[in-house]
Amino acid sequence: MFFISSVFVTYLIYLIIKNQERMEENKNLTIENFRNRYNALKNQTDPHFLFNSLNSLNGLIGYDDERAHEYVMQLSSVFRYTIQEHSVVSLSDELEFTESYIYLMKIRYGDAFSVNIQIPAGHPEYYILPFAIQTLVENAVKHNIVSLQKPLNLIIKMTEDETIMVENNLQPRQDVRDGNGLGLSNLNERYWLMFRENINMQTDDSLFRVEIPLIKNLEKYSDKIIN
Structure with a gap:
């Protein structure tokens, strides 16, 4: 026994x-x-971004060398950010990257494109997915008319519910063929995979808004974070 x-x-x-x-x-x-x-x-990035960026740079060289130099610096900042491997970044880092991206878009579209960032300098240090805010800016540019006759205006702000809201006036393009909605679907799936959170989209006759969650504590997601 x-x-x-x-x-x-x-x-x-x-x-x-x-x-x-x-x-x-x-x-x-x-x-x-x-x-x-x-x-x-x-x-899954926009394959036309590099082509459009180099086109804009080519238009500055020999015409405005000082702005061409600044354009190269901002473009370098954008590409340096895109090759990083972090799965989560600070809100400050994402905003800095987005501002560089906005600079490139401003060179391309001039006064037809404006962005008003309403996030206080002393905000708490939240966390966010990389390319989250930039994706919303890119989506607005891609799917709306951007011209001097119909300027595209964006507002980026922090809400009382501790989310980031990106809002733009709605003037849809009719010639968008590829990737319609993929940027937002991609972003939503990334948020769900990482945090089990969804982004929130709202639209009416004149405005389109997207809210993305901000994360305070990363400890409970430590098994998913890629450093």
């Missing part, structure tokens, strides 16, 4: 260890699959 009991206990311990190993393996596979899927979503 002692021998049988010992064998049973040993086998039970063996099963427990194997079960723990399988659980750990499944957890690692889940995390790896999450990271691969997340990175694939993050890397």
Whole structure:
């Protein structure tokens, strides 16, 4: 009886260890699959961005070399940010990147494009997904008319509910063929994968608004954060 009991206990311990190993393996596979899927979503960038940026730069060279130099600096800042591997960034870093991106758009569209950032300098240090605010700016430019006759005006602000709202006047383009809505769907899926949160979209006859969550505490998402 002692021998049988010992064998049973040993086998039970063996099963427990194997079960723990399988659980750990499944957890690692889940995390790896999450990271691969997340990175694939993050890397879906607009293929025309580089072409348009170089076109704008070419128009400045020899015409306004000082602005061309500043354009190169801002473009370098944008690309430096895009090659970083962090899955979560501070709101300050995302705003700095977005301001560089807005500068490039201002060179391209001039007075036909304006952005009013209403986020106080002393705001608490929240966290956000990389490219979140920039995606909303890019989406507004891509899907709306931007001209001197019909200027596109954006407002970026922090709400009382601790979200970031990006709002633009609505003047839809009729010639957008590719990627209609993919930017926002991509962003929403990234938020759901990382934080189990959704972005909020609202529209009426004249305005389009998107709200994205801000994150205070990253500790409970530590198993998903890619540094």
